[in-house]
Amino acid sequence: MTEENTFPFVRELNELRRGRGLDAADLHQRIGPCLREACGITDEDQPAAARHKLVLRLTELCGRLPADLRLAALAAFGLHEEAAGEFLDRRISWLASVLDRDPRTARRRIDLAFRRLDELLDAPASARDLHPLAGWYVESMKAMLSLDRDPPDLQEERRIVAEVDELDELVLSFSVPAEPGSDPVPDITADVLFGGEIVEARQVSASHAQFVMRLPSPLRLGQRHEYGIRFTPRRTSLRPYYVMTPLRRCEEFSVRVRFDRADPPSRVWRLNGVPGRVIDDGVDSGDALTVNRVGEVGLEFHELHQGLSYGLQWAFDPRED
Template sequence: MPDSDLYEELKKLRRGRGVDRRDLGRYIGPEIRRRCRLAAGEKEIRIRPAVVAMLADLTAGLAPDLQRAAQLAFGLDRDFRLATLADRESRLADLQRVSVRTARRRMNDALAAMALAGDDAPEPAEGPAAGSGWRVSSLRALFRLDTGTPELYEMRTVTATREIDEITIRIGLPEAPAGVGPPEVDVLFGARIRAVEHRDGGNSQKVVLELPERMFPGDEHELWLRVVLPPGQPTWSHYAIVPLDPCESGMVRVRFGAEPPKEVWLIDEVPYPDLGERPDGRQVLEPSALGEVVREFHGLREGYGYGVAWTGLSVSSGHVER
C-alpha cells in the first residue's frame, strides 16, 4: 500500500457517506485541501465540487472495474449514495457479480492506484491568478417565450476570487442558418460591454464585461444581462443554469404565454450532456394561469443543469446556456 499523506486522507474520506456529507470540510485533510486549493474556512459550497473534481482526476486513468469501485467507494455516483462504506461494498458486489470480499479488495486497489496517481501528478498551480477570478454566487433568470423572439434576462451576483476589473460571459446557441444574425446582448445595469467575440461556424458569443470598479477577493457585485435572439435562430426546448463554478443559489422562470407546451418538467442536477433527454420518472410541472413556471435551486454543482424543459410547444423554444 502507498505510504503517503494522500493515501491516508483518501482512506478517511471514503468512510461513512464519502463525499455525500453535509460537513465535508471536516473530513478532508491538509493534503487534499492543498491539492484542491481550498483555503481555511472555505465555504462548503466551494469544497464539494473541488473535492469531486480532484477525485474524478485521480480515477480517470483506472481500469473500468476499479474506476467503478472508486466511484462507489467515495459516493460519487448519485444513484448509489448510501450511508456506509459497507453498504456501498455490498452494492458493488451486486453490480459486478462478485463476493463482498472481492468488491472490498477492488475498492482498496482503486484507493491505492488513486494515491499513486496523485503522488505522480504535477503540483497544483499556486497563486491567485489561476482561473477566471470570479464565480457566480447567485443567478436569477427569466426566459420569455411570449415575445416576438425569445428573450433572456439574467441577474447575477458575482464574487471575486482574485483582483479583477472585468468578467467574461459565454452565450451558447445552436448553429444558425445562413443569414441569421447574432443575438442582441445588452447590460441593463452593473457593467458595460467591452468586447463581443463571435465563434466561427456557430452563433455563440463571448462577451467581455467591464466592471464599474476593481473588485478584490471576496467582493460581491450585481449585474443584469439581457439577450434577445434574432428571428430564425434555432434554440433548445429547455432553459437551464449550468454553472462553470459552484453556485450558491439559482432561480429559473420561464414564461410561455397563453399557449403553454403540452408537457413541462423539472431539470434538477442533470448532467450537462443529458439536458436534451426526456427522462422516465421526470417531475412534471404545471404552468400558472399566466403561463409561467418558476423554480429555485440551492447548492448548484459544476457541470450540472438546473431549470425547466418542455415539449410540444407551438412557438420557437429554447435556452441560452450559461
C-alpha cells in the first residue's frame, strides 16, 4: 500500500508547500480535490475565496497539533510570521534553527506533521456557528477573576486568529450587570497587559463597555496573536456569576475564580452553554463545583456555541439577623 493511499491528503499538502507555500500566486490552481472538499472550496469560488477557506482550515487544524509539529506545519506552509514569504529551503533552514536540529530532522518533523494533518482533514468538519462579526476568532481564552479584591479584578489572556489580511484593531466588549435596585456606576476600565494598546473606550450603557485595541502590527490571514488585558468595574457589588457569551467563534475557554476566603459562597455550579435567562433566574444547574482550600474554582470549556453562556454561578446562604 502506497503512502498516497494511506495518507490521501499528504500528497496535496506537499504540493502546497512548494515555493512560497500558501503565499504562492497560483495557489488556487494547486489545491487538490481532497483538500477542496475538506475545506468546502467550490468551482464557483474566486482565487481569493479559495485561499481564504484553505488558510483558515489549515490554520485551525495546525492549532490542534503538538507545539513542535504545529511549528513545522506553519513553517512549511509559510504561515508562520517569521517564515512567511521565504522559499521552502529557507523556511526549512529557519525551522531547523528554531528546533536546534539539522534540516533533515526538520523535514522529518514536517512529514510527521502532514501525516497528523491528514488524519484531521479526513475527519468530518464540525459545524460552525455563523455571525456577522468577522475579522478574527478566539482560539483560546484564559480568565482569572479575583473577588477577594476591592474592586474585583478580571484578567484575560487570549490567543486569536486573523480571518482577514491587515487586521489592525480589535473591538473588545465587557459587561458588568449591577445587582437589581443598586445604583449602576457607568465606569468600566481596561488596561492592556501585553500585546496591544487601548486607543478608544466606549461606555455603551451603565453595564456594558467596548474598548478598541490597536495591535503592535497588522495581522495577515491565518496569523495568530496573543494579548492580555485587565478589566476593572468601579463597583464592589456584582451579580453572583461569571460567564463568557461568545459573539464570535471561540475554540477553548478556561476560567478561574478566586473568592474571599472569609466569606465563601455556599454553592457554586457550572454553566455549560445556557441561555442568558437561565442565569438571570439563578437556577442551580446541579453540576456542583468545589471551592478549594485557597478559595478558588477552575474549569474549562471547548468548542463554545455563539450566543450561549459558559462559566459558573454561585449563591450564599441567607444571613441571620
